[in-house]
Amino acid sequence: MSIELKMPALSPTMEEGTLARWLKQEGDAIGIGDVIAEIETDKATMEFEAIDEGTLGKILVAEGAEGVKVGTVIALLATDGEDDSTTAVRAEPVEAAPAAESSVAPIEAPVKQVAKPASQAVTDPAIPAGTGFTSTPVREALRDAMAEEMRRDDRVFVMGEEVAEYQGAYKVTQGLLEEFGPKRVIDTPITEYGFAGIGTGAAMGGLRPVVEFMTFNFAMQAIDHIINSAAKTNYMSGGQMRCPVVFRGPNGAASRVGAQHSQNYGPWYAAVPGLIVIAPYDSADAKGLMKAAIRSDDPVVFLENELVYGRSFDVPDVDDYVLPIGKARIVRAGSDVTIVSYSIGVGFALDAAQQLAEQGIDAEVIDLRTLRPLDKQAILDSLAKTNRLVIAEEGWPTCSIASEVMAICMEEGFDHLDAPVLRVCDEDVPLPYAANLEKLALIDAARIVAAVRRVCYAD
Amino acid sequence: MAKPAMTRKNKPKSDAAEDRDFALHSLQEAHQQSPRYAATADEMLTFYEQMLLIRRFEEKAGQLYGLGLIGGFCHLYIGQEAVAVGLQSALSEGLDSVITGYRDHGHMLAYGIDPDVIMAELTGRQAGISHGKGGSMHMFSTQHKFYGGHGIVGAQVALGGGLALAHKYREDGGLCLAYFGDGAANQGQVYETFNMASLWQLPIVFVVENNQYAMGTAVRRSSAETEFYRRGTAFRIPGMKVNGMDVLEVRGAAEVAFKHVREGNGPVLIECSTYRYRGHSMSDPAKYRTREEVQDVREHKDPIEGLKKVLIEQGRAEDDLKAIDKAIRARVAQAADFAENSPQPDRQELYTDVLVGEY
Ligand SMILES: Cc1ncc(C[n+]2csc(CCOP(=O)(O)OP(=O)(O)O)c2C)c(N)n1
Ligand SMILES: [Mg+2]
Numbered sequence: 001m002s003i004e005l006k007m008p009a010l011s012p013t014m015e016e017g018t019l020a021r022w023l024k025q026e027g028d029a030i031g032i033g034d035v036i037a038e039i040e041t042d043k044a045t046m047e048f049e050a051i052d053e054g055t056l057g058k059i060l061v062a063e064g065a066e067g068v069k070v071g072t073v074i075a076l077l078a079t080d081g082e083d084d085s086t087t088a089v090r091a092e093p094v095e096a097a098p099a100a101e102s103s104v105a106p107i108e109a110p111v112k113q114v115a116k117p118a119s120q121a122v123t124d125p126a127i128p129a130g131t132g133f134t135s136t137p138v139r140e141a142l143r144d145a146m147a148e149e150m151r152r153d154d155r156v157f158v159m160g161e162e163v164a165e166y167q168g169a170y171k172v173t174q175g176l177l178e179e180f181g182p183k184r185v186i187d188t189p190i191t192e193y194g195f196a197g198i199g200t201g202a203a204m205g206g207l208r209p210v211v212e213f214m215t216f217n218f219a220m221q222a223i224d225h226i227i228n229s230a231a232k233t234n235y236m237s238g239g240q241m242r243c244p245v246v247f248r249g250p251n252g253a254a255s256r257v258g259a260q261h262s263q264n265y266g267p268w269y270a271a272v273p274g275l276i277v278i279a280p281y282d283s284a285d286a287k288g289l290m291k292a293a294i295r296s297d298d299p300v301v302f303l304e305n306e307l308v309y310g311r312s313f314d315v316p317d318v319d320d321y322v323l324p325i326g327k328a329r330i331v332r333a334g335s336d337v338t339i340v341s342y343s344i345g346v347g348f349a350l351d352a353a354q355q356l357a358e359q360g361i362d363a364e365v366i367d368l369r370t371l372r373p374l375d376k377q378a379i380l381d382s383l384a385k386t387n388r389l390v391i392a393e394e395g396w397p398t399c400s401i402a403s404e405v406m407a408i409c410m411e412e413g414f415d416h417l418d419a420p421v422l423r424v425c426d427e428d429v430p431l432p433y434a435a436n437l438e439k440l441a442l443i444d445a446a447r448i449v450a451a452v453r454r455v456c457y458a459d
Numbered sequence: 460m461a462k463p464a465m466t467r468k469n470k471p472k473s474d475a476a477e478d479r480d481f482a483l484h485s486l487q488e489a490h491q492q493s494p495r496y497a498a499t500a501d502e503m504l505t506f507y508e509q510m511l512l513i514r515r516f517e518e519k520a521g522q523l524y525g526l527g528l529i530g531g532f533c534h535l536y537i538g539q540e541a542v543a544v545g546l547q548s549a550l551s552e553g554l555d556s557v558i559t560g561y562r563d564h565g566h567m568l569a570y571g572i573d574p575d576v577i578m579a580e581l582t583g584r585q586a587g588i589s590h591g592k593g594g595s596m597h598m599f600s601t602q603h604k605f606y607g608g609h610g611i612v613g614a615q616v617a618l619g620g621g622l623a624l625a626h627k628y629r630e631d632g633g634l635c636l637a638y639f640g641d642g643a644a645n646q647g648q649v650y651e652t653f654n655m656a657s658l659w660q661l662p663i664v665f666v667v668e669n670n671q672y673a674m675g676t677a678v679r680r681s682s683a684e685t686e687f688y689r690r691g692t693a694f695r696i697p698g699m700k701v702n703g704m705d706v707l708e709v710r711g712a713a714e715v716a717f718k719h720v721r722e723g724n725g726p727v728l729i730e731c732s733t734y735r736y737r738g739h740s741m742s743d744p745a746k747y748r749t750r751e752e753v754q755d756v757r758e759h760k761d762p763i764e765g766l767k768k769v770l771i772e773q774g775r776a777e778d779d780l781k782a783i784d785k786a787i788r789a790r791v792a793q794a795a796d797f798a799e800n801s802p803q804p805d806r807q808e809l810y811t812d813v814l815v816g817e818y
Pocket of ligand 2 (some may be wrong): 641
């Protein structure tokens with residue numbers, strides 16, 4: 001009998017991949033554990049191992065084929081009967097396979113299209129006219145920012161789990177070990193409380209540590225140092241003792257990783273005086289704000305998002321691109337209603353704005369970028385213009401950034417309001433694992449559209 | 460809490476030093492004298508079946524992941540089967556408790572928990588053991604006193620201390636088996652727990668499943684002391700180093716350790732040397748070790764092949780063992796079928812189980 005070898009999903013976020021290389025040819029004998037092919041995923045090159053033995057039959061997807069959808073049959077394996085292990089698996093490919101040779105556009109494409117018109121609409125004043133742009137994935141923009149600051153200032157170093165030899169669990173520190181060596185790119189044991197304390201202490205001692213948490217879920221082990229040691233020192237010492245440390249890593253829900261690995265800590269840290277909290281969305285902001293964070297004399301919590309790491313956005317070709325901390329950005333100008341968001345929520349907000357435009361509603365989208373200090377003025381200015389506001393946040397609704405923005409609108413923008421401010425947040429439950437429940441629990445563009453229509457009294 | 464129950468047994472002062480040395484090494488010595496458990500023919504066959512079930516189940520889980528039926532993180536137990544089977548076979552069912560990290564499928568199967576409901580949890584279905592709300596890393600069975608399935612590295616060690624405290628508090632005679640990895644062994648809360656467990660003489664067996672790597676970090680790159688069984692010494696916890704690739708040795712060690720704990724002597728720390736064949740999770744490019752290293756362990760130390768050899772030496776027909784494999788493959792295929800065809804959770808499940816009470 002023969003077994004269909006299918007394009008495997010090799011990471012939680014992989015939808016398609018490149019069949020980089022066939023290591024076995026048609027007719028080759030295959031043993032269990034043999035590497036049959038190399039596959040490039042959204043994160044890395046992975047080896048595709050045999051789980052059954054037999055003879056490699058027809059190869060159906062040629063070497064070098066890009067955009068091969070997960071589940072596509074890539075080859076056949078002839079086995080000698082008996083073994084019924086794979087026959088029970090009848091799952092159809094998620095989508096019919098496109099011709100292997102016709103390379104499909106990368107998954108980032110739609111996101112980019114949404115982002116593009118916005119950045120044309122409102123040009124950042126700091127960028128001189130005529131500046132070129134390079135499309136860069138967010139993970140590389142972050143890496144470039146760290147590398148540039150490490151070249152500029154030898155007090156800057158990076159530490160965390162798997163940041164050096166493994167090149168980062170999410171590949172954000174890729175290449176840093178090679179350039180800067182093990183003194184400045186330090187692999188730590190799995191000891192968040194300990195190394196957050198060591199990072200904080202090193203900052204007190206005059207260095208500029210960038211401490212990576214593999215994800216911010218694990219920073220809960222270390223939150224005491226972030227809040228009690230880092231945030232309060234300057235105040236308690238009457239301004240004598242600085243703590244210029246950056247705590248960074250992915251934050252918020254990823255993909256199907258369950259309740260303990262899917263939380264947005266934005267509101268937690270933004271509640272603490274003495275901290276700077278940054279949560280960018282696109283590559284340019286990620287780069288410009290990371291550089292600013294490393295240069296800041298204050299402790300910074302820098303919240304990234306795993307689902308956004310692979311998306312590409314334009315980064316201006318400017319030698320030293322540093323953005324101001326504490327400034328929101330209008331990513332799409334509009335006149336009917338304001339949608340405030342940050343981090344991955346900005347993508348949903350832009351999607352929603354596009355849909356609303358088709359429905360005749362012109363939405364302005366504001367990316368907060370920094371959560372503490374919050375750019376109140378940007379929110380209030382936009383509200384004064386549109387008189388209606390919705391806030392979209394990938395996180396729980398209770399005691400959230402959303403509730404903070406609503407409070408600001410009540411306290412300082414009341415006279416400009418033509419409708420109650422609405423928030424669109426995740427459901428108020430721990431994040432479930434099941435695909436359908438996870439989808440129900442998280443915010444999306446459709447929910448933002450619905451809320452906007454309500455504040456516009458459009459229904 | 461009643462104080463006398465929590466204080467260390469008074470030992471005669473004069474020979475305290477000798478006694479301490481004796482306690483710290485005696486278990487290891489006892490284990491080394493006859494490392495392998497003298498299993499009956501039936502027991503041995505059961506071990507074989509259980510390990511093979513875990514192996515085939517995990518292989519299938521890997522396939523289902525590749526097909527997109529399982530999402531998120533999925534950590535396979537392939538290579539480590541002898542540890543869970545050897546230790547858990549020595550537990551008193553319905554009395555003792557078990558807790559572990561996210562690499563938990565094997566521990567549940569070693570308990571005899573229905574593969575259908577485990578696989579259905581992996582595919583996130585209503586019939587799953589957590590109704591699809593937990594997933595691979597978060598599975599529990601209070602019926603079997605299996606307390607999870609925890610995604611935060613090291614957390615299960617302190618929680619295990621609490622389960623042991625409950626055994627002692629209730630005086631039920633049970634013990635807690637708390638598994639953690641070589642990477643987890645560096646978390647601070649592990650040592651806070653060691654201290655309290657020893658101070659209060661809690662009935663707990665700490666098990667380091669030393670599979671040589673924490674994600675991409677080899678033990679020697681993360682640990683100043685790589686002999687994990689010694690790490691209880693500062694807390695007067697006796698340590699044992701055990702070949703975790705031999706189910707009979709693991710079971711032998713369990714006999715020694717569990718007896719010590721059940722007799723009220725406080726915790727034991729077992730280090731099982733083992734190996735994971737697959738990547739850390741499904742998305743691990745595994746560049747930190749060579750294929751030869753993995754292949755070498757597979758060929759020379761595989762726990763299932765090892766026991767198979769013993770069984771054949773004892774006169775089991777190879778065909779019988781083949782038939783067992785076939786039956787297990789069929790069982791696993793059935794579980795996969797069930798997991799694939801069960802309905803997704805009802806959308807109302809999203810809001811259930813957040814709190815117990817209504818307020
Ligand atoms: C507190 C915390 N930090 C980091 C992680 C990410 N993480 C998950 S498993 C793992 C490696 C653990 O290795 P080890 O303890 O040796 O167990 P093994 O995976 O080898 O079974 C890491 C770093 C986590 N889940 N929790
Ligand atoms: Mg390990």
